[in-house]
Amino acid sequence: MYIFKNSLKSIIRNKTRNILIFVLVLLIAISACIALSIKNSADLARETMSNSLSITAQINTNRQKIMGEQPNLEDKSQMKDMLSQRLSIDELKNYATSEYVDNFYYTCSVSLNSSSDMEVYETTNSNVPEFGGKEMGGPRGGMQNQGDISIVGYNSHDGMTTFIDGENVISDGSVFDEGSTDNSCVISYELATLNDFSVGDTITLSNPNKETETYKFIISGIFKNETSDVYANQIYTSYESLKNIIDSSSENAEEIENDMGMTMSTALMDTTNGFFVFSNIDNYENFCKDVETMGLDTDTYTVSSSDVNAFEQSLLPLNNLSKFTMIFFVVILIIGALILIVFNIFSIREKKYEIGVLTAIGMKKSKVATQFLLEIFIVTMCAILAGTAIGALASKPVGNYLLDEQIQSIQTDMQNQNKNFGGNFQGTPPSMGGDMPDDNKAPNSENGAPENPGVAGNNYITDIDTTTDISVLLSLMGMSLILTLLSGSVGIISILKYDPLKILSNRT
Amino acid sequence: MSIIKMENISYTYDKKKNIISNLSYEFEKGLVYSIVGKSSAGKTTLLSMLSGLAKPTNGEIFYNDLSLSKINQFDYRSKYVGVIFQSYNLLPHLTAEENVILSMDISGKKIENKKQVALELLKSVGLNEDIAKRKILKLSGGEQQRVAIARTLSFDPDVILADEPTGNLDQDTENAIMNIFIDLAKQKNKCVILVTHSPKVASMSDVKYELKKSDIQ
Numbered sequence: 154m155y156i157f158k159n160s161l162k163s164i165i166r167n168k169t170r171n172i173l174i175f176v177l178v179l180l181i182a183i184s185a186c187i188a189l190s191i192k193n194s195a196d197l198a199r200e201t202m203s204n205s206l207s208i209t210a211q212i213n214t215n216r217q218k219i220m221g222e223q224p225n226l227e228d229k230s231q232m233k234d235m236l237s238q239r240l241s242i243d244e245l246k247n248y249a250t251s252e253y254v255d256n257f258y259y260t261c262s263v264s265l266n267s268s269s270d271m272e273v274y275e276t277t278n279s280n281v282p283e284f285g286g287k288e289m290g291g292p293r294g295g296m297q298n299q300g301d302i303s304i305v306g307y308n309s310h311d312g313m314t315t316f317i318d319g320e321n322v323i324s325d326g327s328v329f330d331e332g333s334t335d336n337s338c339v340i341s342y343e344l345a346t347l348n349d350f351s352v353g354d355t356i357t358l359s360n361p362n363k364e365t366e367t368y369k370f371i372i373s374g375i376f377k378n379e380t381s382d383v384y385a386n387q388i389y390t391s392y393e394s395l396k397n398i399i400d401s402s403s404e405n406a407e408e409i410e411n412d413m414g415m416t417m418s419t420a421l422m423d424t425t426n427g428f429f430v431f432s433n434i435d436n437y438e439n440f441c442k443d444v445e446t447m448g449l450d451t452d453t454y455t456v457s458s459s460d461v462n463a464f465e466q467s468l469l470p471l472n473n474l475s476k477f478t479m480i481f482f483v484v485i486l487i488i489g490a491l492i493l494i495v496f497n498i499f500s501i502r503e504k505k506y507e508i509g510v511l512t513a514i515g516m517k518k519s520k521v522a523t524q525f526l527l528e529i530f531i532v533t534m535c536a537i538l539a540g541t542a543i544g545a546l547a548s549k550p551v552g553n554y555l556l557d558e559q560i561q562s563i564q565t566d567m568q569n570q571n572k573n574f575g576g577n578f579q580g581t582p583p584s585m586g587g588d589m590p591d592d593n594k595a596p597n598s599e600n601g602a603p604e605n606p607g608v609a610g611n612n613y614i615t616d617i618d619t620t621t622d623i624s625v626l627l628s629l630m631g632m633s634l635i636l637t638l639l640s641g642s643v644g645i646i647s648i649l650k651y652d653p654l655k656i657l658s659n660r661t
Numbered sequence: 662m663s664i665i666k667m668e669n670i671s672y673t674y675d676k677k678k679n680i681i682s683n684l685s686y687e688f689e690k691g692l693v694y695s696i697v698g699k700s701s702a703g704k705t706t707l708l709s710m711l712s713g714l715a716k717p718t719n720g721e722i723f724y725n726d727l728s729l730s731k732i733n734q735f736d737y738r739s740k741y742v743g744v745i746f747q748s749y750n751l752l753p754h755l756t757a758e759e760n761v762i763l764s765m766d767i768s769g770k771k772i773e774n775k776k777q778v779a780l781e782l783l784k785s786v787g788l789n790e791d792i793a794k795r796k797i798l799k800l801s802g803g804e805q806q807r808v809a810i811a812r813t814l815s816f817d818p819d820v821i822l823a824d825e826p827t828g829n830l831d832q833d834t835e836n837a838i839m840n841i842f843i844d845l846a847k848q849k850n851k852c853v854i855l856v857t858h859s860p861k862v863a864s865m866s867d868v869k870y871e872l873k874k875s876d877i878q
């Protein structure tokens with residue numbers, strides 16, 4: 154107890170030095186508190202977002218690897234072949250058995266021709282979504298004739314994300330049943346109006362390679378899209394219905410010569426895609442590892458998810474900020490600790506006589522050391538508490554200010570990139586333009602798009618609710634303890650080494 | 662029965678010449694000893710060993726038949742042996758009173774109303790309350806010497822070691838202090854060991870021991 158009292162007295166006695174230490178530690182504490190709070194909220198944001206986000210992923214050819222590793226691939230068609238490789242539905246189903254997968258659905262799509270008496274919608278949009286677009290491994294059957302209607306078959310309603318998120322709305326009739334084989338389908342409001350189709354009518358479509366090969370579809374529903382006409386020439390049916398068509402087409406296939414004089418089959422070429430749904434990021438990441446152990450050839454295939462990209466993207470500024478502040482914090486901590494050590498070396502020199510007297514009159518060295526440490530600790534602790542209070546109040550405005558700066562700098566980078574590559578540079582992922590989870594959705598870049606197509610409508614986290622919670626507080630307490638011990642260690646060593654006999658010979 | 666016993670002790674600072682050679686002696690309770698000797702004879706060195714601050718190069722010192730090497734030297738100095746240093750060794754930024762209380766605290770002995778006890782002790786060595794509240798820095802050599810004495814008495818040690826405790830005091834004060842030491846020995850059965858140059862002090866003590874410069878170099 155008297156040790157505590159003595160250290161308090163000693164603190165008051167050495168006002169100037171202790172005020173300096175206080176200010177120094179205060180500054181460290183404020184920056185530490187802000188840095189830790191920002192990191193904390195970044196972690197928290199990531200966690201809450203990743204928990205609330207459902208993620209859809211696909212297994213595609215690893216374009217990067219294939220193109221990157223074989224830049225000198227002589228046979229271009231060989232690369233094309235590699236890029237157009239696909240996993241079969243059965244293989245995909247096998248990967249879907251991974252415990253991390255929440256849901257799995259798949260689609261296939263083919264291109265068919267409308268009959269001569271049927272009108273198709275002339276879209277003003279050059280960016281019609283080609284089912285199985287670039288990300289899905291590119292259009293297949295490039296040698297074949299393309300039809301003017303694309304049919305997509307879903308094995309499950311879960312896969313019809315444009316309907317689930319309300320972009321497409323059934324305005325008449327209903328969606329085909331899951332697993333139905335009766336060729337019932339839903340068509341767009343545009344097609345329905347152009348051709349005066351209504352629910353219950355039959356549409357006849359033909360194989361673009363072989364006009365005599367026709368298929369009939371029964372309209373079970375009509376969907377409307379208020380915002381875009383990109384789905385106008387798409388017809389949706391069940392996977393099973395479409396699969397039957399594809400199978401029968403290949404059974405009845407013939408060899409013909411195409412425009413370029415090459416021999417090809419008339420069989421309909423289908424594009425198959427599997428979609429894995431995860432309830433959170435962790436499951437997605439575990440799945441990425443899991444498929445490898447399940448035998449996925451990672452040289453050819455890779456798991457990817459635009460949801461995850463978008464997620465990472467939205468966290469980018471916050472994560473950058475959290476990284477920078479942590480580095481800043483560590484630097485401050487090191488400099489601060491060094492200054493404190495120097496301070497304490499000086500104070501120990503001043504105190505040498507005191508230590509000598511105390512040990513000469515029988516005070517145990519451990520108690521002298523405790524008193525000495527307590528003195529630093531009390532000052533440090535007060536400064537840390539004050540710093541934490543200030544830091545907690547300042548972390549929100551400072552954090553948000555820094556976050557704004559960070560977002561702006563990222564946006565500036567992106568604008569420059571966009572300029573360099575002419576607007577909608579493909580390789581600029583940050584432009585997620587709000588189209589988060591859906592691969593089927595068209596990028597919203599019509600003519601007259603906003604000035605910075607990549608920037609507008611980004612989904613960055615722009616506001617943080619920094620939380621200086623108990624974990625931050627505990628970290629700071631721990632830090633003050635470490636700082637005290639670290640900076641006091643020099644003093645302690647000299648206390649422990651001090652020979653009290655010197656006190657007798659050194660002074661007269 | 663002796664309270665402190667030295668057995669064939671020698672001391673050397675630099676391993677060349679012995680300051681003290683092969684010295685044996687016993688100190689008893691209830692007596693005032695004065696150790697006299699020329700300057701540099703090794704008197705302070707002897708007190709350092711008796712207080713446990715220095716270890717004899719050879720030989721052994723016993724406190725109540727326990728070898729000093731087996732007693733925690735901090736306990737020994739804070740509870741059983743009070744040392745009045747030649748250079749006082751007070752804490753300059755503390756007041757006289759605080760210096761005295763500090764020793765009581767360190768001793769760990771249960772003392773009621775330490776402030777009161779400290780003031781009375783200081784008064785008994787001739788320092789009034791005004792001086793008691795002053796910082797050591799603002800006291801004269803003689804006043805500091807008396808604070809050092811009061812500090813040593815504060816935790817009631819069995820043995821009092823004093824290195825020229827009256828060196829800075831006038832004749833009257835020297836007398837008063839000597840009477841305190843004699844009282845401690847006679848009334849409280851303490852063992853008081855003084856190093857002194859004063860013939861007066863030597864004559865007032867029970868046993869006079871002359872430390873000669875060691876012949877064996």
Ligand SMILES: Nc1ncnc2c1ncn2[C@@H]1O[C@H](COP(=O)(O)OP(=O)(O)O)[C@@H](O)[C@H]1O
Pocket residue numbers: 658674675680698699700701702703704705706707
């Ligand atoms: N720390 C030391 N290192 C080396 N020699 C010392 C040390 N302290 C004292 N001495 C020497 O030991 C001798 C005795 O010193 P000391 O015991 O202080 O004598 P006294 O107190 O009798 O005057 C002196 O010659 C002194 O120079």
Ligand SMILES: [Mg+2]
Pocket residue numbers: 704705706747824
């Ligand atoms: Mg001396």
